[in-house]
Amino acid sequence: MTGEGPASHVLERTVYPKAHVLNRFIAKLIDLFIVVAAGEIAPPVGFLSGLAYILIADGFAGGRSVGKRLVGLQTLRVDGREAAGFRESIIRNLPLGAAQIAYAVPYVGWLVSIAILAFESLLIVGNEQGRRLGDEVARTQVLDAGQLAVSD
Numbered sequence: 001m002t003g004e005g006p007a008s009h010v011l012e013r014t015v016y017p018k019a020h021v022l023n024r025f026i027a028k029l030i031d032l033f034i035v036v037a038a039g040e041i042a043p044p045v046g047f048l049s050g051l052a053y054i055l056i057a058d059g060f061a062g063g064r065s066v067g068k069r070l071v072g073l074q075t076l077r078v079d080g081r082e083a084a085g086f087r088e089s090i091i092r093n094l095p096l097g098a099a100q101i102a103y104a105v106p107y108v109g110w111l112v113s114i115a116i117l118a119f120e121s122l123l124i125v126g127n128e129q130g131r132r133l134g135d136e137v138a139r140t141q142v143l144d145a146g147q148l149a150v151s152d
Contacts, residue, residue: 018128018129050100059084064083076141
């Protein structure tokens, strides 16, 4: 660190570069395959298992869901250099959980689900740090796994 005190630490949390957008979408697609597979293999328990996975996936070791681990991404708390835990994962993925629940309602629910996913996707693409609504509320950011080591 170049400066001393809490002010310099506050400045550091905003400099993480945006993770590659394509990698984020690929990782989420992998995670969604897991959710859909759970729902198809063991309905209705599979639906609930998929919903639980969506909510807690980024809280696994190193802030990495299965998709993030395969693609090389991680979820980090912006107020420190720690990986996101289950609490942050649940908070940041509430919009996606709501989209999954809405999707269970034919027609209107499908439109609501698509609207939520489109909004979150636009934020990933348009936000300078790639932070979607869930990330803003949970104070997290998705990084390419090597970025944290490089910025140290």
